[in-house]
Amino acid sequence: MRTFKIKLLTGLFVLVWVLAGQAPVAGAGALLSDLENQLMCKCDDKCGKVLINCTCSTSDKTRAKFSKMLESGLTVDQIVKMQVDEYGETVLSAPTKFGFNLTAWMTPFVALVAGGFGVRKVLRAWVGKRDGIDTAETPAAEPEISKKYSKRLKDELDGIEL
Amino acid sequence: MNDIGEFTLLVALATALYGCVAYVMSARGNRIDLYLSADKTPFIVWACVMISSICLLRAFLTDDFSLQYVWAYSNRELDTFYKVASFWGGQKGSLLFWTLLLTTYMLVVYFQNRSKNLRVVPYAMAVMLVVVVFFLFLINFSTNPFERIPLPPEDGRGLNPLLQNYWMVIHPPTLYLGYVGFTVPFAFAVAALISKDLDDGWIRMTRKWTLISWFFLCMGNLFGASWAYVELGWGGYWAWDPVENAAFMPLLIATAFLHSVMIQEKKDMMKVWNMSLILLTFAMTIFGTFITRSGLIQSVHTFDEATLGYYFLAFLFVIIVACVALIIARLPLLKSANELDSFLSRESSFLFNNLVLLGIAFATFWGTIFPIISEAVRGVKITVGPPFYNQVNVPIGLALLALIGIGPVIAWRRATFSNLKKNFLRPVLAGLVMAVALFPVIPLGNRAEIYTYVTFVLCAFVLTSILTEFYKGTVSRMGLKDESVVGALTTMTWRNKRRYGGYIVHIGVVLIFAGIAGSQAYGTHTEKHLKTGDSFEIRGYTITYEKLIAIEATSVKTRIIAQLAVERDGKRYWTGHPEKEFYKGQNQPVSEVDVLSTWKEDLYMILADFGEDESATIKVYVNPMVSWMWTGGWVIAFGTMISMWPDRLEQRRRLDRVRKQEQLFPSPAQE
Numbered sequence: 050m051r052t053f054k055i056k057l058l059t060g061l062f063v064l065v066w067v068l069a070g071q072a073p074v075a076g077a078g079a080l081l082s083d084l085e086n087q088l089m090c091k092c093d094d095k096c097g098k099v100l101i102n103c104t105c106s107t108s109d110k111t112r113a114k115f116s117k118m119l120e121s122g123l124t125v126d127q128i129v130k131m132q133v134d135e136y137g138e139t140v141l142s143a144p145t146k147f148g149f150n151l152t153a154w155m156t157p158f159v160a161l162v163a164g165g166f167g168v169r170k171v172l173r174a175w176v177g178k179r180d181g182i183d184t185a186e187t188p189a190a191e192p193e194i195s196k197k198y199s200k201r202l203k204d205e206l207d208g209i210e211l
Numbered sequence: 212m213n214d215i216g217e218f219t220l221l222v223a224l225a226t227a228l229y230g231c232v233a234y235v236m237s238a239r240g241n242r243i244d245l246y247l248s249a250d251k252t253p254f255i256v257w258a259c260v261m262i263s264s265i266c267l268l269r270a271f272l273t274d275d276f277s278l279q280y281v282w283a284y285s286n287r288e289l290d291t292f293y294k295v296a297s298f299w300g301g302q303k304g305s306l307l308f309w310t311l312l313l314t315t316y317m318l319v320v321y322f323q324n325r326s327k328n329l330r331v332v333p334y335a336m337a338v339m340l341v342v343v344v345f346f347l348f349l350i351n352f353s354t355n356p357f358e359r360i361p362l363p364p365e366d367g368r369g370l371n372p373l374l375q376n377y378w379m380v381i382h383p384p385t386l387y388l389g390y391v392g393f394t395v396p397f398a399f400a401v402a403a404l405i406s407k408d409l410d411d412g413w414i415r416m417t418r419k420w421t422l423i424s425w426f427f428l429c430m431g432n433l434f435g436a437s438w439a440y441v442e443l444g445w446g447g448y449w450a451w452d453p454v455e456n457a458a459f460m461p462l463l464i465a466t467a468f469l470h471s472v473m474i475q476e477k478k479d480m481m482k483v484w485n486m487s488l489i490l491l492t493f494a495m496t497i498f499g500t501f502i503t504r505s506g507l508i509q510s511v512h513t514f515d516e517a518t519l520g521y522y523f524l525a526f527l528f529v530i531i532v533a534c535v536a537l538i539i540a541r542l543p544l545l546k547s548a549n550e551l552d553s554f555l556s557r558e559s560s561f562l563f564n565n566l567v568l569l570g571i572a573f574a575t576f577w578g579t580i581f582p583i584i585s586e587a588v589r590g591v592k593i594t595v596g597p598p599f600y601n602q603v604n605v606p607i608g609l610a611l612l613a614l615i616g617i618g619p620v621i622a623w624r625r626a627t628f629s630n631l632k633k634n635f636l637r638p639v640l641a642g643l644v645m646a647v648a649l650f651p652v653i654p655l656g657n658r659a660e661i662y663t664y665v666t667f668v669l670c671a672f673v674l675t676s677i678l679t680e681f682y683k684g685t686v687s688r689m690g691l692k693d694e695s696v697v698g699a700l701t702t703m704t705w706r707n708k709r710r711y712g713g714y715i716v717h718i719g720v721v722l723i724f725a726g727i728a729g730s731q732a733y734g735t736h737t738e739k740h741l742k743t744g745d746s747f748e749i750r751g752y753t754i755t756y757e758k759l760i761a762i763e764a765t766s767v768k769t770r771i772i773a774q775l776a777v778e779r780d781g782k783r784y785w786t787g788h789p790e791k792e793f794y795k796g797q798n799q800p801v802s803e804v805d806v807l808s809t810w811k812e813d814l815y816m817i818l819a820d821f822g823e824d825e826s827a828t829i830k831v832y833v834n835p836m837v838s839w840m841w842t843g844g845w846v847i848a849f850g851t852m853i854s855m856w857p858d859r860l861e862q863r864r865r866l867d868r869v870r871k872q873e874q875l876f877p878s879p880a881q882e
Contacts, residue, residue, distance in 0.1 A: 089594050097452070099596045102445040104802055109819065142596035144581065149589055153581045157574035157603050164566045172559055175480075175551040 084115055084125045088132055089142050099142045213278060216266025217357040220307075223259035223314075224347040226252050227340045234337035238330070238406070246333060253321040253336060256343060257314040264311045267304060267356050271297055277363035280304055280356045286367035288767045289375075296379045297370050302504060302519070303356035305383070309500075310346040312384075312391045316420075317343065320395055324416065331413060334402035335395075342394050345526055349519060369767065372794045372801040378438035386431030386458055390496045392424025393461065397493035400486055404537040409482060409544050414472050419855055421489075425469060426851040428462045433844040444802030444817045446736060446832035448840070451600040456579045457499030463572040464492045467565040474558050477623070482545040483538065484565075490534040495572075497527045502579070553625035560618050567611045574603045601731075605662050609669060612724050615717050616673035619680050637679050642672035659732045666728035670721050677714045677721075684711075708853050715850030722843030729836030736832040743825055750833045752814060753778040754787075759825045767795040770803075773818045773827045777807065789818040789829070813837045 085101035092107035100108055118128050132140045144150035230252030237246035267280070271294045276282040284297040284304070299308040317339045324332045350356065396417040403413035435455065436448040449455060468488040475485050501523035538545070551558055578595040585593045620634035646668045653667075654660050681700065684707075688699040704711040739747050741756040748754070760772040772790040776783055787805040794801070807814040812835040820828035 086598060089596065098445075098450065099598075102443075102447055102450050102597075104444045104817075104819075105799060138591055138593045140594075142594055143598040143602075144585070144593050144595060149585065150593065153577070153585075153595065153599065154603065156577055157570065157607075160573055161566070161570040161607065164570065165563075168562050168566050171549075172551065172554055172562065175549050176554050 080119055080125055081112070081116055084119070084128055085112065087125070087129055087142055089140055091136055091140060212266045212269055213275070213357050213359070216263040216270075217355065219259040219262045219266075220347065220351050220355075220357075223256045223263070224344065224351055226255045226259065227344045227347055230256065231337050231340040231344060234333040234340065238333040238337075246329075249333070249336070250321075250325060252340065253314070253317050256340070257318045260307070260311050260314045260347075264298075264307060267307060268295065268298055271295070274367070275363075276365070276367050277359055278356070279358045279360050282360060282364060282367045284367070284370050286369040286767070288765045289367075289370055292377075292380065293370055293375050296374070296383075299383050299387075300370050300374055300379070303350070303354045303358075305387075306346060306350050306354055307356050308384075309387055309391060310343060310350060312387055313339070313343055313346065313394060316391060316395055320398075320420075328408070328412060328416070330406045331399065331402045331408050331416070334405045335398040338398035338401045339394055342398075345522075349522060353519060353522065369794070369796070372792060372797055373442060375801075376438060376442050378434060378442065382431060382434040382438050385427050385434050389424050389426070389428025389431045390458075390461070390499065392420060392427060393465065393489075393493050393496050395420040395424070396489050400489045401534065401537065404486065404534075404541050407541065407544055409541065411472075411476050411479070414475060414485070418472075421465065421469060421472075422851060422855050425462070425465045426848070426855075428458065428465065429847060429851075430844065432458050432462060433841070437841065440837070441804055441806065442801075444804050446734070446815055446817075446830075446834060448837070451575075451578070451597045453502050453579045454499070456575045456600075457495075457502045460572045460575055461492050461495040461499065463568045463575075464488060464495055467568040467572075468492060470561050470568075471565050474561055478558070480547050480549045480558075482547050483542065486538055486545065488565075490530075490538075494527060494530055494534075497523060497530065501527060551624075555621070555626040555631070557618060557621045557623045557626075560614060560621050564611070564614045564618065567607055567614060570607050571604050571611065574607065575600065578603070608724070609662070609665055612666065612669045612673060612721070615720060616669065616676040619714060619717075620676045634679075635676075638672045638676035641675035642668050645671035653733075663728040663732035666724055670725045670728075673721050674718065677717055680714060681711070704853065708856050708858050712850045712852070712854030712856075715853060716847050717850075719843040719846030719848075719850060722839045722846060726836045726839030726841075726843060729839065730834045734832060734834045736830065738819060738828065738830045740820075740826060740828045749831050750812075751779060752784070752831075752833070754816075754829070754831060756827055756829060759821055759827060764792075769793045771818070771821060773821070773829060775805075775816060775829065777814065785814075787814070787816045789816040791818050791821070808838050810838055810842075811835065 082101060086099065088100045090096055090098050090100045090103035090105065090108045090111065092103070092105045096103060096105055098108075100111060115128060119125075123131075129141070138145070144153040146154060230249050233245050233249030233252070236242060237244075237249055267278075269275075270278050270281045271285050272291065274281070274285070274287050276285075280301060280303045281297075284300045285294055289297070297304070299305040317336070320339070321336065324335075396413075399413040399417045403409055432455075435458065439450065440448040465488075468485060471481055471488060472485050474481050501520060504519040504523060553559075578599050581595050582593055585591055616638055620631075620638060622630055622634075646664075649664060649667055653664060655664055681703075684703045685696060685699045688694060688703050689696065692699065692702075694702065735750060737747070737749050739745075741747070743756060743758060746753055746755040755776040755778070757774040757776055760770075760774060762770040762772065764770050770790050770792050772788050775787040775789070777785040777787055785807050787807065789805045790803045791800045792803060802817055802819075805816045812833050815832040815834055817830040817832075818827060819830045
């Protein structure tokens with residue numbers, strides 16, 4: 050039980066670390082990059098690119114606007130909030146980490162952990178089966194094999210249409 | 212000619228339909244006459260599709276703008292090179308191109324296997340013909356590339372400037388060869404299910420096809436990244452766009468399949484799992500085409516007239532339901548004596564490798580479809596972009612990297628503690644040395660840098676584990692056969708092509724991981740507005756803006772080129788020529804970047820803007836280790852070639868195995 054708790058805590062720690070936001074970075078350039086990374090380009094062509102990856106003329110204007118906003122003392126979070134108010138959640142380059150959107154972040158890890166337990170269970174069963182055979186007398190395995198081949202033969206014969 | 216092209220498409224559809232029915236009826240009723248008749252259809256279908264493709268290509272090359280498709284994707288000024296590429300530039304032509312590749316693959320399969328396994332091959336041909344019928348149905352009745360314009364215009368609209376790049380001729384065909392190729396193992400898997408011939412015969416028959424398709428899909432993804440890097444002008448190569456994801460997911464699942472079939476071949480286990488994986492891989496290739504052609508998910512790659520979503524969705528639904536039903540029906544036959552000698556074995560590591568690969572595929576799938584789920588549940592449309600995929604997939608990817616290192620050094624069947632200690636010692640030491648050596652010299656200020664540090668440590672671990680395998684094999688061969696190092700290494704690799712080819716592929720994957728890590732964490736960029744003669748510095752490079760050059764390349768294309776001198780340590784090192792290309796009738800100019808690529812880093816230059824006074828806005832990125840990724844791609848190509856090379860020894864071993872089986876279970880004729 051104790052081992053399970055330790056594993057659970059370790060798993061949660063890794064999950065929190067992975068899901069935690071980026072460490073704050075200093076410098077105006079880094080702040081602008083952070084902001085560009087968090088927002089989508091909202092050009093008329095609906096290019097569907099993250100602002101940092103976009104090369105259209107609208108993105109250049111948006112960058113210049115954001116630079117001025119940062120220089121005026123607004124924080125990245127404040128600018129992001131202003132953008133969300135103006136365009137809605139679709140302007141964000143990734144889902145938020147609360148409410149229903151949290152499922153976007155959690156589901157892959159939950160699936161992976163569940164899959165991990167599944168693989169562990171399967172492996173245990175397969176190893177256990179082998180151990181069971183090892184302890185048994187060798188001839189005992191023969192009927193099993195014969196049964197397998199008989200069944201296959203029967204199925205194949207069933208498949209033949211006369 | 213256009214009438215011939217259109218007519219042959221109809222003939223191809225009718226013949227393919229007949230072929231499907233005839234193959235199935237001949238196999239079910241043991242009708243040799245029907246089989247002989249059906250056996251002619253793959254060639255007829257291929258010939259018809261080929262004639263149709265030649266007709267369309269001719270229309271492009273002769274500027275026949277009476278065809279709506281040619282008008283929409285070509286013009287008189289377009290280079291012949293791109294006129295050929297325009298064939299697959301739009302939805303209609305790309306579907307025809309897809310069908311051409313599919314029928315070509317089908318023809319090769321037909322010639323390879325027509326005299327082999329007559330229980331499985333007719334069904335496999337029928338399944339491939341069903342897929343061909345689906346595509347031919349779309350081409351004939353929904354997206355006909357031979358659709359006419361009543362009054363043909365003088366000139367065409369032209370190919371999208373972003374597609375006028377040499378990668379346009381390489382990337383889509385490569386990717387399609389990968390996508391389409393998975394139809395072959397899928398068809399054989401379904402055929403094995405229908406015919407109840409469920410030993411590893413279908414895997415052996417399609418192993419090379421799986422490898423070829425995997426190789427092309429892998430290269431297609433890398434070529435796409437390379438194209439994005441040089442054409443889109445944002446300094447990156449992968450944007451986790453839904454269509455990029457669509458090509459990435461089948462690659463992951465196919466990789467899992469390539470590993471897990473080894474367990475089936477060695478131990479006759481995991482039949483259901485392998486069957487499911489190959490069916491899922493094929494389903495994912497159809498899902499990819501659904502994304503590109505449905506317009507349901509916003510993507511920069513989506514075709515202009517993305518209207519075929521419902522057809523693909525219906526086809527996908529039918530495939531999934533039919534395959535699941537078949538697997539369930541054959542479950543008793545697919546059951547195998549699943550047993551392992553030990554928890555600590557290579558078989559177990561392969562299972563975890565499968566888990567992690569599918570984990571990344573699922574995370575990518577989930578991110579791709581989450582905007583639709585969000586809209587359905589909350590009524591709010593959201594975006595799932597690179598920050599999501601980077602945060603979710605990077606840690607899982609690191610686990611995969613670690614497993615690549617663990618796999619080769621862990622023994623098949625049962626690994627003992629002493630065996631583990633002996634095999635892991637060198638790789639773990641190499642990882643530790645790398646960790647200690649890098650710790651004082653590389654920054655660890657944010658999560659990206661920490662991930663990169665972990666990646667480098669794991670790369671050292673994995674590379675050592677693979678190289679140790681080569682070293683051990685070479686040394687033991689030198690001792691036994693008295694050969695030189697090169698001789699022993701070459702012979703050893705040549706005699707075990709599959710194993711060592713696979714290791715070489717893993718080395719390529721390590722290089723790709725290192726390249727991604729280095730370029731993501733330690734890159735830098737700057738943007739400067741410069742007048743002629745102005746200079747600035749970035750990472751030890753002094754860049755001077757020398758002049759702006761304007762060239763009227765053609766009557767529809769004007770090139771504006773900035774000349775930039777790059778100095779290092781006071782000496783002229785290179786001259787960069789980033790440019791902007793303006794096309795008549797296009798709102799946005801296209802950036803053509805210039806890149807100085809070395810093993811250490813890429814100096815990546817973009818002409819962002821320019822003024823009438825010849826001033827220019829220049830963006831410069833320094834992207835470390837990007838060339839490691841492209842090198843990794845070539846290493847993967849080399850390793851795959853070795854793995855695929857025909858192996859007489861393996862064939863001999865298989866023959867011996869068959870003879871032994873025949874001695875155990877003699878056929879009635881022998882008795």
